[in-house]
Amino acid sequence: MKVSIFLTARDGGYNATALYEDGKITVQKGSLIRMSFADHIRGGRIAKQYRNDPSVVDEKGIVKKDCMFSSPSTAAQFVMGSSTNGWTAWHVDKKTSLRKYVDANKQED
Numbered sequence: 001m002k003v004s005i006f007l008t009a010r011d012g013g014y015n016a017t018a019l020y021e022d023g024k025i026t027v028q029k030g031s032l033i034r035m036s037f038a039d040h041i042r043g044g045r046i047a048k049q050y051r052n053d054p055s056v057v058d059e060k061g062i063v064k065k066d067c068m069f070s071s072p073s074t075a076a077q078f079v080m081g082s083s084t085n086g087w088t089a090w091h092v093d094k095k096t097s098l099r100k101y102v103d104a105n106k107q108e109d
Contacts, residue, residue: 001105005090005098007079009034014061016079018090020098024068025075025090031063034081047078072098 002021007014016031027033037044037051050056050067057063069075072086080089087099 001102003092003098003101005092007076007090009080014079014081016063018075020072020090020102024070025072025086027063027067027069027075027078029063029066031079033057033061033063033079035061037081038083041077041083044074044077044083047074050078 002019005018005020005025007016007018009015013034014032016027016033018025018027018031033051037048041047046069056065056067067075067078069078072090073084074086076084076086076089087102088097090098092098092101
């Protein structure tokens with residue numbers, strides 16, 4: 001299963017697109033991430049590594065290279081800078097979370 005997903009802040013603080021495929025999420029080059037990052041985030045090590053690498057994220061929060069994550073939540077933390085449930089944060093469309101999409105498509109198999 002491969003699907004395009006997005007994560008957007010109402011205040012414009014982040015605006016990211018990604019691909020979900022086979023349980024992995026690739027945040028796409030050109031996405032905007034929130035620059036602040038909560039240091040206490042559990043499991044945020046990979047997100048932090050990407051964020052701290054100027055060849056991956058520029059000083060304005062623009063992602064310069066595709067970034068792959070093994071979990072929707074870690075990918076969402078990378079974008080949002082805070083702890084969140086990635087299954088509900090990422091969306092396929094305005095009304096459909098990644099969780100709803102994956103669950104609905106499992107039932108069709």
